[in-house]
Amino acid sequence: MAHPFDALTADAMRAGGSWKWSTAGTDARGRGLIGAFVAEMDFPPAPAVAEAVRASADANHFGYLADAWVADMAAACAAFWSDRFGWAPDPERIRPVPDVLTALTTTIRHFTPPGSPVLVPTPGYMPFLRVPAMLDRELVRVPLARDGWTLDPDALDAAFAASGAGLLVLVNPHNPTGRVLGEAELAAVTAVVERHGARVFADEIHAPLTFDGRVHRPYAASSPVAAAHAVTATSASKAWNLPGLKCGQVILGNDADAAWWDDVGYLAEHSTATPGVLATTAAYAHGREWLDDVLAYLDGNRTLLAGADLPGLDVTVPEGTYLAWLDATALGLDEPPSDFFRREAGVVMTDGAACGRPGGMRLNLAMAGPVLADALERIAAALP
Ligand SMILES: Cc1ncc(COP(=O)(O)O)c(C=O)c1O
Known part of the structure; x- marks a missing residue:
């Protein structure tokens, strides 16, 4: 059954203006970039949280x-x-x-x-x-x-x-x-x-x-x-x-x-x-009900990652967090892997060098399932 988060398209996220989605430019094929680096989620806030912020304004x-x-x-x-x-x-x-x-x-x-x-x-x-x-x-x-x-x-x-x-x-x-x-x-x-x-x-x-x-x-x-x-x-x-x-x-x-x-x-x-x-x-x-729903959704995204066919990438499906580690060492790239996949796949990830482990990349899974599926397909298609 479709989840409301499924409707959070890449275009809508780019229009939203978050840091995660505001990397300028396109990939080598002219496609818009998919923001998958900074650790924040694309999902709208828990109703109780949004209400608390509104209430704090109303109550001065x-x-x-x-x-x-x-x-x-x-x-x-x-x-x-x-x-x-x-x-x-x-x-x-x-x-x-x-x-x-x-x-x-x-x-x-x-x-x-x-x-x-x-x-x-x-x-x-x-x-x-x-x-x-x-x-x-x-x-x-x-x-x-x-x-x-x-x-x-x-x-x-x-x-x-x-x-x-x-x-x-x-x-x-x-x-x-x-x-x-x-x-x-x-x-x-x-x-x-x-x-x-x-x-x-x-x-x-x-x-x-x-x-x-x-x-x-x-x-x-x-x-x-x-x-x-x-x-x-x-x-x-x-x-x-x-x-x-x-x-x-x-x-x-x-x-x-x-x-x-x-x-x-x-x-x-x-x-x-x-x-x-x-x-x-x-x-x-x-916000516990909202959290449990998000956890179930993120679990679905973990399943998408686990099922992706990414030969040459050593993928760690996370036990916790919504961050996945992809080790690209076996690909033998002559540039940081995040540069390669940003240009060739249009997916913006955190480079492993910034985490103290060159050769790897950190992929943020907290996005709409269809967008993640697209990101994984693009990564697969870009594999050398
Ligand atoms: C492990 C870890 N610690 C700290 C932070 C930063 O948290 P804060 O914004 O509360 O400083 C992050 C953000 O991604 C994180 O993943």
């Missing part, structure tokens, strides 16, 4: 954040995490930030000394490879094993030992490989981090987006040891598609970190958008 709620709105948001977030992931963080320990990047920069600034190394598994989310240097920290990459995109505890241990890093950036569900980590993997990471007296920035922004019955396991919930060294960051911005509304959450895992945040969190909290907080509360509290 464009002023500074009131404590009561923060408390409502924290309670809605805690209830959602409890219901979906079996972890009920204390709402008092859920604090607003404009976005996960701000949570990361605050954590790096305050938990690592200038000049010190920060570990980032690669391929990784592009800004995470750039932010450490911007903050005068050294980026240390820990390559993920292609076999299942696992974070090898021995490699992690060696990276900590060689670099003396005090912080690991752990993204789960993982962008860009779509891996969803299980309890055993989280426990292995915890043991290594603890052995080196380090900390974890647990980026769980994609937490609600898992498939095939997988359930997100919050790192800080995995053990008291993990909770004692983790700063968790999340947001409704991926699952409900609200990145422009500028509201994320930091979840403090222990009393000491909550006291730390009381000291340092003011600046980050101050940049959080009031309508974003109100919309986030609505998403967590009243």
Whole structure:
């Protein structure tokens, strides 16, 4: 049965003016470009979210954040995490930030000394490879094993030992490989981090987006040891598609970190958008049906990808997130693969080099099924 999202044509998306669809030009055959790079979805917002934004305008709620709105948001977030992931963080320990990047920069600034190394598994989310240097920290990459995109505890241990890093950036569900980590993997990471007296920035922004019955396991919930060294960051911005509304959450895992945040969190909290907080509360509290429908739709898109005949491309169908990794190394292209497929297929993807893994590409699946089918056909036809 047709889904309303099926009607979101490429022409309509281009006319919409989003960043994802505003890459200028055409491909080598004169076709319009299909936007499949930045991590946002083409789907219209959840009714509860749209209503919350409209209501905030009607009620003149464009002023500074009131404590009561923060408390409502924290309670809605805690209830959602409890219901979906079996972890009920204390709402008092859920604090607003404009976005996960701000949570990361605050954590790096305050938990690592200038000049010190920060570990980032690669391929990784592009800004995470750039932010450490911007903050005068050294980026240390820990390559993920292609076999299942696992974070090898021995490699992690060696990276900590060689670099003396005090912080690991752990993204789960993982962008860009779509891996969803299980309890055993989280426990292995915890043991290594603890052995080196380090900390974890647990980026769980994609937490609600898992498939095939997988359930997100919050790192800080995995053990008291993990909770004692983790700063968790999340947001409704991926699952409900609200990145422009500028509201994320930091979840403090222990009393000491909550006291730390009381000291340092003011600046980050101050940049959080009031309508974003109100919309986030609505998403967590009243956007669950919409989310489940989106998950089912995205699952259909995963099936389209899994069924695509793309010889020469090593395709990772994501376990979570709506991002898929296509490794084009075997094609032997003499240019970045995203350049090739943008020109020859008219599909705009993120190049693996930006993720720390040249030869690969990140494809965003969160578009209308017919548009994705077209994108996959174009990619298939362009294969050398
Ligand atoms: C893993 C991950 N972390 C962080 C972000 C950025 O989130 P924010 O806009 O809240 O900074 C993204 C966006 O795609 C992401 O995929």
